[in-house]
Amino acid sequence: MNTETSQPGDLLVRSGGVVFLIGALATLVTVAPLFLGTEPFPAPAYFVCMLMGVGFAMAAAGLVRSALGQRREQ
Numbered sequence: 001m002n003t004e005t006s007q008p009g010d011l012l013v014r015s016g017g018v019v020f021l022i023g024a025l026a027t028l029v030t031v032a033p034l035f036l037g038t039e040p041f042p043a044p045a046y047f048v049c050m051l052m053g054v055g056f057a058m059a060a061a062g063l064v065r066s067a068l069g070q071r072r073e074q
Helices: 010-036 043-048 051-073
Strands: none
Touching: 010 043, 010 051
16 A cells, blocks of 8 residues: 655656557557558558657656645745
8 A cells, every 4th residue: 555645746647657658559559560561550540659749748747746846845
């Protein structure tokens, strides 16, 4: 059981990590046909890969929010 208290940006960091992983998985799935010599996916499939950057930005915003919250406590 976790006894730590939740910081202000924890949820944003966790959700950003999940979105990043979804984008990374989509990137692997989308790029695989290019290496396997099969038919590439349609263009909308490549837009799902952009979730990797969105997840990274969400996690970074969560870290900044958490740092600012800790700074206010001191």
